[in-house]
Amino acid sequence: MAGSAAAAGGHLVNGARRAGFMVLAVIGAAALAGPLLATNDPVTQFREHILAPPMVPRLVDAEGRWHLRPFVYPLRVVDRLERRFAEDHERPVPLGLFVRGRLVAPLDAKAGPWLPLGADRLGRDGWARLVVGARRSLGVALVACLGALVLGVAIGVAAGYAGGVVDLAAMRVAEFVLVLPMLYVVLAARATLPPTIPPSMLFTLMTVALALLGWPVVARGVRAIVAREALQEFAVAARAMGASPARVVWHHLAPATWGFVRTQGLQLLPGAILAETTLSFAGLGFAPDAPSWGTLLYDAADIGVLHDAPWLLAAAGAVIAVVFAINLASLSIDPRRDPR
Amino acid sequence: MWRFLVARACFLIALVVAASSAMVAVTSLAPGDVTTERRLEGANADQLARERIRLGLDRPVTARIADWIGNAARLDFGTSFRYGQPVLALVTTRATNSLMLAGSALALALLIAVPCGLISGSGRFPRLAGVVGALSLALLSLPPLLVALMLTVVAVRTGWAPAGGMQSAGADEWALGDRLIDLAHHLLVPVLALGLPLAATLERLQQAAVAEGTTARHVLATSARGVGLGRWLWRALWRPTAAPFASVVGLAAGTLLSGSLAVELVTAWPGLGRLMFEALATRDVPLAAGCGAAAAAFLAFWTTLGDVVAWWLDPRLRPGATS
Numbered sequence: 171m172a173g174s175a176a177a178a179g180g181h182l183v184n185g186a187r188r189a190g191f192m193v194l195a196v197i198g199a200a201a202l203a204g205p206l207l208a209t210n211d212p213v214t215q216f217r218e219h220i221l222a223p224p225m226v227p228r229l230v231d232a233e234g235r236w237h238l239r240p241f242v243y244p245l246r247v248v249d250r251l252e253r254r255f256a257e258d259h260e261r262p263v264p265l266g267l268f269v270r271g272r273l274v275a276p277l278d279a280k281a282g283p284w285l286p287l288g289a290d291r292l293g294r295d296g297w298a299r300l301v302v303g304a305r306r307s308l309g310v311a312l313v314a315c316l317g318a319l320v321l322g323v324a325i326g327v328a329a330g331y332a333g334g335v336v337d338l339a340a341m342r343v344a345e346f347v348l349v350l351p352m353l354y355v356v357l358a359a360r361a362t363l364p365p366t367i368p369p370s371m372l373f374t375l376m377t378v379a380l381a382l383l384g385w386p387v388v389a390r391g392v393r394a395i396v397a398r399e400a401l402q403e404f405a406v407a408a409r410a411m412g413a414s415p416a417r418v419v420w421h422h423l424a425p426a427t428w429g430f431v432r433t434q435g436l437q438l439l440p441g442a443i444l445a446e447t448t449l450s451f452a453g454l455g456f457a458p459d460a461p462s463w464g465t466l467l468y469d470a471a472d473i474g475v476l477h478d479a480p481w482l483l484a485a486a487g488a489v490i491a492v493v494f495a496i497n498l499a500s501l502s503i504d505p506r507r508d509p510r
Numbered sequence: 511m512w513r514f515l516v517a518r519a520c521f522l523i524a525l526v527v528a529a530s531s532a533m534v535a536v537t538s539l540a541p542g543d544v545t546t547e548r549r550l551e552g553a554n555a556d557q558l559a560r561e562r563i564r565l566g567l568d569r570p571v572t573a574r575i576a577d578w579i580g581n582a583a584r585l586d587f588g589t590s591f592r593y594g595q596p597v598l599a600l601v602t603t604r605a606t607n608s609l610m611l612a613g614s615a616l617a618l619a620l621l622i623a624v625p626c627g628l629i630s631g632s633g634r635f636p637r638l639a640g641v642v643g644a645l646s647l648a649l650l651s652l653p654p655l656l657v658a659l660m661l662t663v664v665a666v667r668t669g670w671a672p673a674g675g676m677q678s679a680g681a682d683e684w685a686l687g688d689r690l691i692d693l694a695h696h697l698l699v700p701v702l703a704l705g706l707p708l709a710a711t712l713e714r715l716q717q718a719a720v721a722e723g724t725t726a727r728h729v730l731a732t733s734a735r736g737v738g739l740g741r742w743l744w745r746a747l748w749r750p751t752a753a754p755f756a757s758v759v760g761l762a763a764g765t766l767l768s769g770s771l772a773v774e775l776v777t778a779w780p781g782l783g784r785l786m787f788e789a790l791a792t793r794d795v796p797l798a799a800g801c802g803a804a805a806a807a808f809l810a811f812w813t814t815l816g817d818v819v820a821w822w823l824d825p826r827l828r829p830g831a832t833s
Contacts, residue, residue: 349813351767354786354805358533358798361790362540444653448772451655452787467659471776473673476663483663486656494651501647 183501190498197492201304206273208298209284213459216283216293219245221253221479224288224296232259239264244282253478288481290469299461300484306369306462308492310376311442317381318442319435322388323427327419329389330396341393344386352383352441353448360454369460376449380442388434395427436500440493447489463489511821511828515814522810526803530582531575533802537795538571544591544793565591567795578799587803588796590789597800600785605804607676608781611700611773612766616759618705619712626709627716628748633724634739642713649710655772658703662777671698674778700777704769708762715758719751726750753824760816763809782808 200207216222227240241264243257261281269275276284287296329340356379363375396419399405405422413422443463449455450464451471458465463485470482544565545558553561562568566577581588587597626646630639665671672678672695681692723729724747732746771783778784786801788794821827 349761349764349809351764351771351805351809353768353771354783357771357787358536358790358802362536364541440651440653444655447653448655448775451772452775467655471659473662473666476659477666480663480667483660486659489653490651490656493653494648497647497651 186498187501190495190501193491193495194499197304197488197495198308200301201308203273204301204305206271207301208295209272209275209286210295210298212298212302212461213294214283216285216289216295218247218293219255219283219285219289220293221291221475222255222285222289222293223479224481225285227265227286231262232257237262239266241265242276242284245285287484288479290466290479290482291472291475296466296481296484299466300463300488303461303463303466303485304488306373306456306460307443307446307464307489310373310380310446310462311439313373314377314380314384314442314445315435315438317377318384318438319388319431321381322385322434323392323424323431325385326389326392326427327396327424330393331400331415331419331423333397337393337397340389344389347383348386350383352445355383356380356445356449357452357454360449366457369456372456376446376455380445384438384442387438388431391430391434392427395430396423399423399426433500436496439496443489443492447485514817518810518814518817522807522814525806525810527579529806530578530799530803533799534575534578534795535571537790537793537798538567538574540793542793543567544795546793565795574795578796582803587800590797591794592789592792592797593794597796600797601782601800601804604780604782604785604801605808607779608770608774608783609808611697611704611779611781612770614697614701615705615708615770616766618701619709620759622705622709623712623716624748627713628720628743630713631717631720631724632743632747633721634743642717646710646713649706650714652707653772654703654707654769655776657706658700658773658776661699661703665699672696674699674776676780700773700779703773703777704766708766708769711762711765712759716751716755719755720747723747723751750824753820753827756819756823757816760813760819763812763816766812767805767808 210216222245225242225245227242228237229240230236231241232243241262243259244261244263245255246258248254248256263276263278263281263284265274265284266277267274269277270279276282283295285295285297287300290296290299325340325344329337356376359379360375367375400418400423405418408418408422446455446462447464447467450462451467453468455468456462456465458469466482466485470476470485476482543562545553545561545567548561549558559568566574569577578588585598587601589595590597590600593600626642629635630642630646633639661671662673666673674696676693676696677689678692678696681689684692729742729746732742737746767783770781771787773779774781774784775787782801782804786798786805789797789801
């Protein structure tokens with residue numbers, strides 16, 4: 171009976187992991203296709219739609235009739251001061267596929283903007299900013315992770331293979347970096363630079379900083395695996411046959427670490443995404459004209475505004491969805507969770 | 511033990527010196543300084559030059575770092591450029607606030623994590639373990655920054671907690687009891703935001719430690735002897751995991767500090783993180799150095815505390831123990 175319960179748990183874990191990978195694939199594809207999916211230009215300000223609520227695409231109109239083509243009701247300002255909007259039921263705006271270089275957009279360009287996730291304080295399209303920002307946020311995190319992995323593997327292999335002083339020094343440094351509060355360090359480093367720097371430069375700096383803070387966990391694990399593998403007969407034999415250290419490391423020792431490196435990469439991602447988000451949230455990341463998820467949250471961080479416009483928190487939902495999917499994807503059927 | 515503590519004290523001093531020197535260097539090398547604002551207000555070049563000399567901003571960075579260390583050794587941490595108050599007083603108040611937040615969050619996290627980890631790790635409650643596992647997975651995906659943002663919105667919309675800050679306006683004149691209740695009310699959102707994700711992390715660690723312990727001989731023996739479930743869980747299973755768990759909690763100090771910074775920014779909690787953020791932004795050199803020193807001291811102290819608690823909990827770690 172315990173066996174069947176464990177087997178059921180295994181299926182559940184496998185399903186959850188697959189679902190996680192699927193969500194990640196969808197979000198990754200959306201980030202790649204950003205400009206195509208965006209319903210408007212992410213920096214255009216629609217003065218008539220400041221803090222407009224989301225415009226839901228419909229199939230059923232106000233009278234209860236079904237339509238084959240999805241449509242939206244345009245928004246009309248009712249009260250400019252209180253920012254109240256009403257749907258204009260007289261003029262439904264039909265949506266079409268591949269209109270003016272967008273995947274989905276209103277067929278009639280003059281019918282006003284379609285804002286699927288509402289607009290922010292400056293009347294900018296929340297959905298457009300979200301999908302365009304995805305590329306920047308996920309890009310920083312992905313490149314930073316790859317950097318941390320490369321650095322961690324290099325240092326870990328060197329420490330595990332060379333041993334002695336190199337090993338000792340590398341591991342002390344790793345332990346030191348490991349206890350550092352990531353945000354404090356990034357914040358201090360960011361403070362040395364001018365308040366506004368070009369997005370491309372910021373991208374580079376942020377990835378370098380996050381890679382420099384992320385490598386220790388990888389290095390420690392790789393070092394342990396390499397040190398263990400170096401004592402195995404095949405490694406000793408390779409060395410005895412005169413293989414160069416580089417060959418021994420690359421062909422005989424490093425392959426044993428790939429599984430570990432893969433899981434570590436997945437586990438580093440959430441931290442990197444959050445670091446970008448927090449930094450931009452603090453106003454030290456990407457500028458409003460180069461939106462990232464953190465920038466979106468920075469724009470939203472006004473309780474008075476959020477109270478009436480909770481859709482500004484869409485970026486928070488996106489971050490949580492990605493992190494949750496990553497956590498699902500990195501689930502393993504942990505043998506220690508198994509009662510036996 | 512004493513040798514260990516002395517070594518840790520040396521480490522603490524080294525870390526504090528390194529962190530604060532780094533802060534002096536960072537704020538000094540950064541473009542602009544505190545006088546930039548004065549220039550914008552229309553001060554002339556002569557006034558600015560005199561102000562810079564008064565604040566010591568005309569001297570090379572190395573000399574400023576040396577000065578800072580020399581003065582700090584005499585417990586003189588300087589005066590904040592911006593607030594005009596002694597750095598020591600400013601940093602202590604703010605650090606106390608941060609410590610209150612971090613301490614409450616950790617307490618909440620431990621209260622949740624230890625029993626839950628025990629339940630899911632022991633293998634005795636498979637159904638409950640599944641629920642705990644799913645919950646901790648969900649909580650693990652909710653970073654403090656976003657939880658704080660969302661809870662604040664919920665709090666403002668429903669009014670069950672204040673939107674931010676540490677006390678209500680005019681609370682200084684209230685009776686002590688009312689002030690404490692007011693404080694607890696303000697603590698609610700930041701502590702939940704910081705504590706819940708931490709609880710999930712700690713639950714994972716506790717669960718793994720307990721699960722590993724289930725195969726130990728004494729655990730099997732106690733179980734075979736028919737010891738009651740509660741006693742078996744706490745005495746046989748949990749007790750041996752407590753010491754390594756305490757050292758791991760010590761290592762979470764960095765996470766706690768980073769998380770606390772994010773939460774302080776959202777909920778306007780007047781803590782160390784926000785003070786450092788402001789100090790860096792306004793190029794307030796002494797204040798930034800003081801904040802760096804306080805953060806480093808917190809880090810070193812917390813990790814040491816973890817090890818000391820581990821040593822106190824587990825006699826096997828003490829010198830002279832045979833095992």
